[in-house]
Amino acid sequence: METEEATVSELVAADAELDYAVLRLAAEPARPVLRPATEPLAVADGDFVAVDISQHPGGLPKRVALRNDLVYEADEHDVRYFTDTRGGSSGSPVFTDDWKVVALHRGTRRVENVLFQGRTTAFVNVGTQMCRIMRHLQTxxxxxxxxxxxxxRAARRG
Incomplete structure (x- = not known):
């Protein structure tokens, strides 16, 4: 399998509390840019919203988690989901089915009394809402x- 390496030229923005970093690449990527969500992902009671994750756990080859990956809950700050991840996947994009980036994965939390796949105790993954990161960058x-x-804007025109 062919891989494409990207060289980083500089760190241009970061925030420890929101757990993100924006890196400038040394060359334009050959792939289209990702579309960050402009509004927080909202999930009403009874809704089944799936999110997918493209991850490189611990710098290993890409692993993609697709389908049966339901959102547990979301608020204006975070999205909590059952999507399977591996350690070292912090910073991975969390996508909706239309490949819009709604969050950046940052870790796992234990939850009690949550029924998922026949179990009442589970771990949920947590990601920072992308629109929250974009608002932080704006200021x-x-x-x-x-x-x-x-x-x-250029990607939407192209």
């Missing part, structure tokens, strides 16, 4: 935010 690194917005 903390407006130039980086503008650059991302420009790339998004």
């Amino acid at each position: 903390s690194s407006p130039g980086v935010h503008a650059e991302i917005e420009t790339a998004q």
Whole structure:
């Protein structure tokens, strides 16, 4: 299997509390840009919303978690989901079925009295809502935010 390596030229923005980093690549990627969600992912009681994750746990080859990956709950800050991940996958994009990035994966939490796949105790994964990260970038690194917005507009036209 062929792999494509990307060289990072610099760290342009980061926040420890939200657990994200924005890196500038040394060369334009050959792939289309990802579309970050502009609104928080909302899940009403009784809704079945699936999220998928493309991850490189601990720097290993890509693993993709698709389907049967339901959101447990979401608020304006976080999305909690049952999607399977491996350790070292923090920073992986969390996608809806239309491949919109709704969150960045950051870890796992234990939950009690949650019925999922016949069990009442489970672990849920947690991701930071992408729109929260974009709002943070807009105030903390407006130039980086503008650059991302420009790339998004260009991708929609192209």
